[in-house]
Each structure stands twice: as C-alpha cells, then as structure tokens.
Amino acid sequence: MTETLVRQQSTLDDLEARVVDARGWLAVDRQASSLLRHLATWSGAGWAQSSRPEIDSHQAHLEGARQRAAVALAGLDAGTVELARRRLGLRIALMGKGGVGKTVISSTLARLLGRRGLPVFAADLDVNPGLAISLGLRPTDAGLPAEAVVQHPGSAYGWSLAPGLEPRDVIDRYGVRGPDNVRFLGLGKIGSDDKTHTRQSVVALLHVLLNFGEPDWHVIADMEAGPTTPFEHYHAFADDVLVVVGPAWRSGMTARRLLPMVGEGRTTTIVANRFRDEPDHPGLSPAVRIPFDPAVAEAERRGLSPLDACPDSPTIAAINQLAELFVDQEVRA
Ligand SMILES: Nc1ncnc2c1ncn2[C@@H]1O[C@H](COP(=O)(O)OP(=O)(O)OP(=O)(O)O)[C@@H](O)[C@H]1O
Numbered sequence: 505m506t507e508t509l510v511r512q513q514s515t516l517d518d519l520e521a522r523v524v525d526a527r528g529w530l531a532v533d534r535q536a537s538s539l540l541r542h543l544a545t546w547s548g549a550g551w552a553q554s555s556r557p558e559i560d561s562h563q564a565h566l567e568g569a570r571q572r573a574a575v576a577l578a579g580l581d582a583g584t585v586e587l588a589r590r591r592l593g594l595r596i597a598l599m600g601k602g603g604v605g606k607t608v609i610s611s612t613l614a615r616l617l618g619r620r621g622l623p624v625f626a627a628d629l630d631v632n633p634g635l636a637i638s639l640g641l642r643p644t645d646a647g648l649p650a651e652a653v654v655q656h657p658g659s660a661y662g663w664s665l666a667p668g669l670e671p672r673d674v675i676d677r678y679g680v681r682g683p684d685n686v687r688f689l690g691l692g693k694i695g696s697d698d699k700t701h702t703r704q705s706v707v708a709l710l711h712v713l714l715n716f717g718e719p720d721w722h723v724i725a726d727m728e729a730g731p732t733t734p735f736e737h738y739h740a741f742a743d744d745v746l747v748v749v750g751p752a753w754r755s756g757m758t759a760r761r762l763l764p765m766v767g768e769g770r771t772t773t774i775v776a777n778r779f780r781d782e783p784d785h786p787g788l789s790p791a792v793r794i795p796f797d798p799a800v801a802e803a804e805r806r807g808l809s810p811l812d813a814c815p816d817s818p819t820i821a822a823i824n825q826l827a828e829l830f831v832d833q834e835v836r837a
C-alpha cells in the first residue's frame with residue numbers, strides 16, 4: 505500500500521510544482537479532493553487499521569495541497585478563478601446496463617469535447633472493447649505494454665506503474681491518437697491464458713485515471729456494464745458520472761442500483777438513450793433524451809464511428825446538447 509500512496513503524493517506534488525495559473529490551482533484542489541474522497545472509501549475498513557499512521561500522514565499530505573490551493577485561489581480575483589473553472593477539463597465516467605449506449609455516448613461526447621479545443625483522454629474500462637472503433641480508430645488492442653507496469657508488493661493489487669513513469673507520460677507515450685484530439689487507451693489484448701496481464705492492465709489504467717489530474721485535459725471513461733465495476737470504485741477519478749438508461753424497464757432498475765454506488769462529492773446525470781415515445785422511468789429524470797436512430801446502429805454494424813457515419817443524426821445532436829450541458833454545469837459549479 506505504501507507505494508501506492510507515495511505515488512499518489514508524488515504525482516500530486518508534480519501537478520502542484522507545475523502550477524502557473526488559477527486553473528493549475530483548481531486542478532490541484534480537485535486532484536487532492538478526489539484522492540481524499542478515494543481514501544475515505546476504504547480507509548475505514550478493518551484491514552486498513554494496521555496502516556493507520558500511514559493513512560493519517562497521507563491524508564495530511566493531501567489536505568496540505570488542498571489548503572495551499574485554497575489560499576492561492578482566495579488571493580486571486582474572483583472573475584479570474586471563474587474563468588479558469590470554465591477552462592478546467594472534465595472528468596466523466598459512464599455507467600449503465602449492457603447495451604444502453606454507453607460506448608456510443610462516450611465516444612461521441614469525447615470527440616465533441618475534443619472539437620471544442622481541449623485534448624481528451626478516452627479510456628475503455630470494458631474487457632469487451634468497443635470504444636476504439638466507436639471513436640473512429642481501427643480496431644485496436646491499445647493498452648499499456650508490459651514494461652510500463654511492474655510488480656510491486658507494496659502497491660494496491662501488487663502492481664504499479666514503472667518507476668518514474670507518470671500518468672501523463674503514459675497517455676503521451678502509449679495513448680493512441682484518434683480523431684478530434686482524442687487519445688485512447690484500453691485494457692489491451694486479453695487472452696484466456698493471460699489472466700495476469702488482464703489484472704495488471706486494469707490496475708494500471710485505474711491508477712492512470714485516478715492520478716491524471718492535468719487541468720487542460722478532459723477525461724472520459726467507458727465503464728463495463730452492470731454494478732460490479734462501480735462497486736469496486738472504478739469511477740473513483742470522476743467528478744461527474746453519467747448513468748445511461750434505455751427505455752426497457754430493466755435498464756431503469758440497473759440505474760437505480762447504480763446511483764447509490766456513485767458516492768458523494770460528484771454529480772450524477774441521468775441520460776436517456778434509444779428512446780422513441782416511451783415515458784421516462786419513474787424517479788429517473790433525464791437531463792438529456794437521446795433519440796433512437798437506426799443510422800447509429802447501422803454505423804456500429806459497419807464498424808464506423810457514429811460521428812463519421814451519420815454526423816447529422818438526431819442522436820449526435822442530442823449528445824452535443826449533453827456536451828454543452830456539461831460544460832455549462834462546470835461553469836455553474
Ligand atoms: N441512440 C441510438 N439509436 C440507435 N442505436 C443506438 C443508439 N445508441 C446506441 N445504439 C446502438 O445500440 C447498441 C449498443 O450501444 P453501445 O455499444 O453504445 O452500448 P453499451 O452500453 O456500450 O453496451 P455494452 O454494455 O455492451 O458495452 C449498438 O449497436 C449501438 O450502435
């Protein structure tokens with residue numbers, strides 16, 4: 505565990521050392537808050553009690569960074585800070601029942617945000633990959649190469665990024681460049697006889713997501729369907745969680761199960777997808793309704809990005825609305 509906490513601190517310190525403006529301090533504040541939130545989710549567990557002094561000192565380190573950011577931001581003009589907040593990248597995770605449209609929405613949102621100027625890191629956390637194709641990349645098994653991840657008994661799950669390798673280096677070196685300024689990473693090639701590599705890839709990608717706090721990047725993660733990955737806090741990095749629902753009753757039920765797992769300190773947005781005339785699910789009021797469009801499904805069948813295959817689709821227009829809502833939500837935050 506020690507190694508994981510040390511790496512979190514050094515990455516946060518690195519972010520702070522590179523602060524040049526209000527947005528940089530907002531990123532430090534956000535990153536420290538996110539790590540504190542993550543710490544709080546498991547530090548109360550019985551097994552963590554034996555590491556109490558270590559956890560307390562880690563918490564103090566993170567709180568110190570948050571306080572320095574608060575002091576620096578308080579010393580700046582409110583208008584400057586507000587403007588910087590608008591320019592801070594988003595960190596979004598998408599959840600929902602299988603087949604509701606997480607991948608179509610993740611990829612289109614990533615590309616549409618990329619078109620608005622900031623670079624985007626899109627991560628596929630699904631072992632059944634699909635995000636790359638939906639982004640407009642050729643089918644790719646892009647993941648971290650074996651040399652980027654080392655076995656380390658002091659790390660969470662026994663693996664950590666190779667010494668000296670920061671999450672931003674990982675994205676820079678190994679992220680596959682896609683259209684619209686999107687960089688992509690998935691879990692890599694997963695063979696049935698290679699469970700070690702699978703585990704290693706998952707741990708490394710989660711580490712990258714949790715520790716990548718660059719102020720000028722949007723981050724979007726397409727999560728595996730169902731409640732297991734949110735239960736394991738794969739979405740720990742995210743400030744905003746999109747829960748996607750389809751018209752079927754069961755997808756509403758899944759959403760209701762997912763919502764309590766999102767946790768405090770992040771916003772939750774319900775997105776209705778593939779709706780024709782069906783009513784909303786009771787109690788799940790969507791921020792955006794994305795209509796069913798056969799052209800989107802056809803793009804998928806042809807292995808194309810919906811944004812390339814049917815750019816004028818009403819589905820794309822609604823995802824664009826979602827992108828705008830998100831940028832606005834950050835402004836209001
Ligand atoms: N608005 C839409 N209109 C028509 N078809 C859609 C729409 N959104 C998604 N689809 C189609 O529905 C299918 C499932 O979408 P997608 O792969 O994005 O779902 P998912 O939630 O990522 O699924 P999984 O859980 O299997 O990863 C795909 O064939 C996709 O093309």
Ligand SMILES: [Mg+2]
Nearest residue numbers: 606607630634
């Ligand atoms: Mg998917």
